[in-house]
Amino acid sequence: MNTEATARPSGRIGAVLFDLDGTLVLTHIDFAAMRSAVQKVIATAGVPAEVVEGLDTLTMAARAAEVVRARDGEDAARxxxxxxxEAMVEAEMLGLEGAGAAPFATxxxxxxxxxGVGVAIVTRNCRRATEAVLARTGLACPIVLTRDDVARYKPDPAHLLAALKRLGATPETAVMVGDHLMDIQAGRAAGTRTIGVLTPGRPDDYFAPENPDLVVTDLRSLLSFVLGGL
Incomplete structure (x- = not known):
């Protein structure tokens, strides 16, 4: 694992893509409750649980919709x-109670x-919750792409590539920063460098399966990595 003391970029970094929840902001979203609510929606639609077994919540809903579309038509899938x-947005909005900016995010x-480094937020959160938490925390970012803004979202690299296009940047000169393995997977698939943010409660080797270019416990530590290439 690369640490903040040893890792150095190879070449200029002109753009940084940030995950939101757990990286720039600290919320209290109950993801287990969100998943349970979506599972209830899927069960009510008559989709067998094994069809969506092992999938993340967003993918679970999309896969169930495919089954319903083939069986009952487009209106039922929609x-x-x-x-x-609706279930996911409700959980996200409830999780904003007591939300705040992560240390040193501003x-x-x-x-x-x-x-002169371009910055963007790339999040699987909905637009409504994202705008609400940014307003609450006062974090300013010129480009924010939520799951509502793209056809394919993280870990699909298309989400990151859309943000880079808005920034006028290329993957070779960009880095993806996030607190989840999915962020590292998305960054690697998009061709960017990657930084994992190790949040409290996770083991020191959490990012080992994806081996990001750098792992930090303090957002300030990424500055030397990013600006060192300028």
């Missing part, structure tokens, strides 16, 4: 997606922008 989305964003 109704399932709408019900699942400082890091401001420093990067002041140094």
């Amino acid at each position: 109704a399932l997606i709408a019900d699942a989305e 400082e890091v964003l401001e420093t990067l922008r002041a140094r």
Whole structure:
């Protein structure tokens, strides 16, 4: 595992893509409750549980919709997606109670922008919850792409590539920063460098399966990695 003391970028970094929840902001979203609510929607639609077994919550809803579409038609599939989305948005909005910016998030964003580094947020959260938590925390980012803004979201690299296009940047000069293995997977698939943010409660070797370019416990530690290539 690369640490903040040893890792160095190979070449200039001109853009940084940030995950939101757990990386730039700290919320209290009950993901287990969200998943349970979506599973209930899927069961009500008559989709067998084994069809979506092992999938993440967003993918679970999409897969169930495919089954319903083939069986009952487009209108029924859209109704399932709408019900699942309503359940997810409700959980996300409830999780904003007591939400705040992650330590040093404001400082890091401001420093990067002041140094001419493009920044964007790439999140699987919905647009409504994302805008609400950014307003609550006062975090400013010129480009924010939520799951509502793209056809394919993380870990699909298309989500990251859409943000890079908006920034006018290329994967070779960009880095993806996130607290989840999915963020590292998405960054690697998109061709960016990757930084894992190790949050409290996770084991030190959490990111070992994906081996990001750098693992930090403090957002400020990524500045030397990013700005060292300028």
